[in-house]
Amino acid sequence: MNTILIKNISLKNRIVDVLIEGNVFKQIEPEIKDVNADKIIDGTNRAIIQPFYNMHTHSSMTLLRGYGDDMRLFEWLSEYIWPEEAKLTAEDIYNGTRLAIVEMIRSGTVFFLDMYWHHQEIIRAAQEMKVRASVGVTFIEERGKKEIEDNIKFINNFKSPSNRITINVAPHAIYTVGKDLYQELYLISKVRGLKLNTHLAETVNEVNDCKKANNNLTPTEYLESIGVLDENTIAAHCVHLTEHDAEILSSKGVTLVHNPCANMKLASGAFNVPLINKYDCRVCLGTDGTSSNNNLSMLEEMKFAALLAKVSYHDTSLLSANQVFAWATKNGAETMGLNAGKIKEGMLADCLIVNLNNDRLIPNNNLISNWVYSADSRCIETVICDGNILMENYIIPNEEEILEKAKRKIS
Template sequence: MSQILIQSVLLDDERVDILIQENIFQKIAKEKTLSVSDPNSVIIDGSHFAIVPAFYNTHTHAAMTFCRGLSDDVPLKIWLEKYIWPREASLTPEDVYIASRYAILEMIRSGTVFFADMYWFRTETALAARELGIRASIGVTFADLLKKDFEENCQFVEENLADYSGRVQLAIAPHAIYTNSAETLKRCAEISERFLLPYHIHVAETEHEERGSVTPTQGLSPVEFLDSLGVLSERTVAAHLVHVSEKDLQILAKRKATCAHNPCSNMKLSSGTFQMKRFLEHGIRVALGTDGAASNNNLDMREEMKFASLLAKMTSGDPTVLSATDTLKMATRNGAEAFGLNAGVIAEGKLADALLLNLGEPCFATGDVVSNWVYAANSSVIDTVICDGKLLMRHREISDSEEIERDFRNRFSSRS
């Protein structure tokens, strides 16, 4: 029986012992009260650490690490059509596998234990996630404009669903309204409903998104258009949602959809200003994502937290919007819940995903741990990463990291 005992660790300003059994937080008690009898158990002295929930990245394109720095400082449409899509046209399955492993390595180092992916060669991304021990929602990507075969995608879901029922699961991922017909968007929703899978889609990322649609939106906003098709639901994870109206927000709230907010990517591509305060006022669940490394340009969710909070304060003119505690919840619990995971909280009975932060770092010398984690720290303060009750990183060391880095450099450095 797999067990990890973390002794005298700081949790919510209190020193506690935490017992992880298999993949669950089995017991949380006062410090120096828990013990293990199994000699194979891992015992961690937590006296120098704080334990916090790990990150859940609700929108990314992991393999796009190979595109990092390829095209900076251009609008989204030009970025996609002139630089990204032509480069992706020559991708091989092995390219995606090697680039995804490199991305996951970066994610683990910066505290992420789950990512929602939308990309090509999904089986290679899934294999990389399984090998490195991370959670993932692997999008089966639909894009009529890019000639991605609908029936082949449907067949893949039906034939492989049973193999994607653990740490690595599937999602239905129509790319966007401007790359899919109305019929495809509706049929994707039917598959999502049939198999109870997330419906992961880019929505309202740019101001005139609907103008490039495969099928005319009849003057409706992207949110209104999707709602007119009957595809929005509590399973919808809508990435970006930068350009929304009051009516759009009412629809999203009514349908209980989740917004995957990507502040760094939105700012870098100058996509527009996300209206955090209005989302919160409407009770819409907001989670965080990094987007791909080509438009961010990293996969660091801790950095995403800080930008999300500061951007919300600046754009609303209200310094009380999005406290450190609320921001951490967006990056952790909200993301986990959006994808149906009983995780994102350090509590008995929850899935054992967590980070141990080194309190000896200067940023933790004074003040509140959560505040310093959101506003002052960087990911180098993460000593240990636990996912599904397993140690993915300990003392900042990750198995096979040198091999993963070498394979990536050998594969892509000559293509820069």
């Protein structure tokens, strides 16, 4: 079994040795002796920290980065994004996903929950680059019966290429998927033991349209009324929630995914942190797609989340560094049923090696505070996922070729 020994590294302000055997943290001790490891990493002046689990993105939208920015939402979608998305080929999606994964690895993310087209290409890219992924098989009713049938067939016949890759059932949103299909997809997700991944309550328009069409029910109340909310459901955005909505989401065990950068850039609104704290909802963090962010850095996402909460509710104590760090790391791993998200013996070997000599981390008064409010991806030297080294000393295999292939300009 492949072994990696990391020597003299700081873990929560203690200097330890960390032994990775296969894909788990085998031993964490002040000193590990008599081990003939395949690889030894010197951890001096470095810290080991859990990586990020990006719980909502559309990875290959990297190809649309910087296209049609600063437009009004509907104009942006209808005149820029949707027509351009329609032109993306399977090969484009593969190349865009690989670019996204380079960006994720460099900024410390080892897992992403995706929702997009050409799911096979996203699976191929994630498998090749050895990250973890839950790839959405995405449903939009307007795309026609044939695609819906093909998607369902794909879900029913899916065999994962590795323990790192799974799929999820992704009805896009209540305004693109009707009641019958939502319910059918919910049942399929139950039978197959897969997550149901959807957008929810992202904009005021969505709420108003839903109320108009459904007897004054909010989007959350509507989904509850059709019976598709439970601990298997992952709902992205959840910006516009009432007290009753938060109560439903909490009691049903739904996972909420906060995407502060996209919510700010698209002027959707501010995630109601006091409300979700009050009802003790489970929350994770996501970047959303690149065209509404415009990058995939979970470091930035944590900072924006904390600042947006503080300024929106005039409360500097709201959404502490520790709380938002948990949203970005262990909450995601837990939601996905991964025994990961902490640096602990017996858990899956996902970790970052962080350079404590980086200017952004000096002085090291509080690493988590520095991590949320000060760090950038230059602080991340090495990335390990499932016991595999994805980036070592800032080097990602094949990076040059991956970046070159993704330089697709919109004409």
